[in-house]
Amino acid sequence: MKQKTIQKEVTFTGVGLHLGQESHLTLKPAQANTGVVFVRVDLPNQPRIPAYIDYVHHQMRRTALAIDPQAQIHTPEHLLAACYGRGLDNLIIEIDSPEIPGMDGSSKPFYDHICEAGLEEQDAESKIYRVSIEVEVSEEKSSLKARPQENFTLNYTMDHDLAFLPRQQFTLEINEENFARELAPARTFVLKREAEALQKMGLGKGANTQNTLVIDDDGSVMENELRFENEFIRHKTLDLLGDLFLLGEKIQGYIEAERSGHALNAELVRKLKASR
Template identity: 35%
Template sequence: MQKTLRSRVSFDGTGLHSGCAVRITVSPASANYGIWFRRTDVDTADNLVAARWNQVERTPLCTRLVNDAGVTVSTVEHIMAALAGCGIQNALVELDGPEVPILDGSSAQFVSAFLAAGVVEQAEPAQVLRVLRRVEVTDGEARAVLQPSDIFEIAFDISFSDEAIGTQSKTMSLANGAFVRELCDSRTFCRQADVDKMRAAGLALGGNYRNAVVVDGPRVLSPGGFRHTDEAVRHKMLDALGDLALAGAPLLARYTGDKSGHSLTNTLLRALFADPANYAVETCTPQLAALLPGANLHAADMRLVA
């Protein structure tokens, strides 16, 4: 069945790129509503923005949504990953600024609040998107693939010259609360040299060593270092889940990312939906539901991210 929150939750924070203070409230929504963002600071135009793949405005550093009136919501990937990872299909996300707050750079605070509020089933059956044919897109050395699978799983490979990150690979099924336990606390990361370039370009104005893991060659500059030895690739998997959640329904597929990012994952979704023979929409049976993110979450999972 479809799911939503039992009660609304709010967060206060700062936009990673804008540096602007923002308050965000996530409220329950009726069945078949989907995920929508509302810019409460906009009253001169349509302020509702759908969380859908075809509303994405291509940007290299985050996922930005835009509606027909030109109203945007940036850096949606972490909250979208949290919603998908908790199995929430229906919610209204209201914010009083142009960017979702970065919080600690991961999805953990979103997940913890969602689980504390409670996730409830609704009276309507959920839908799943089953990938039927392999779809692949590339951009230089980067590659992203969706291929048929009876479960939803993500495989990711990254390679950085900075020794603190190096080459990392990870593959995992996202069933049975795996996102909550294994991925949701993994933070965004960057190189100090890239931070300097972004700041010079007027970006990353809200970034600091507490909401991102910053590395410089072999050194980890953020206090406390990594939460996981492979936190970098785990965060790339978190991002991929959030970007794939813009498909509008949970996927039954294997996603493979090799040095891919937000823009390429959106290109992959556009390629998937370009041909109806690539996928099928199915009613989610209890057996299928058990294979999706958000299934079988327990109080112990919440304690891990509290």
């Protein structure tokens, strides 16, 4: 399989879910072996921040990348999931704020913009990471396991210890068709009881019931309709895919996740990288 970039530039605008700033993005073609690189065009010298595990900088409830305390990119995971899902290897993303826009809370708008730009095969082979031994990371009730398999499958188990949000499991082989249909439209969510606490901490400034599913104490979704009966667990699977993009190689293997979030997802990527 050959590496791919986009055929032409595409521009869009949106508001970040956590920091609430409006930002303008331009996706541009990139040379083979560039990977996905964010460029903060609003900062002096326009620093480049690669979407790569070595630059992950931990933040609450989201992924963030940083090359120094000023040059950061928050919440790239839904955009990176779209890159993974579309099979895109190389891309320059110019952005004039620290946070990727939330759009509708899913990967679909990003996926659609990438499709609009078109894909172009490049003169270099895709980098493939074949899981050859079982690799596991865990923390309290959360765990992630990677094991050898011919294709690439994600298996997620969600359990919040809440009667109104029962334990559930979701399994999907990741290919472009499955991504576009089964994962890309799944939107981010928050428990109503958590939302107020997050807003007190200065997060969720750009979030509302249209770009974030807010789950009330009876399990219903406030002021919105679900796109899938199990939309929440599909979104957790989408987040995992976006975080796995940070390995910088396409994975061949079976990933089993129990209650994992961004910090543990990044831990797995580090351990995969170290255990080859």
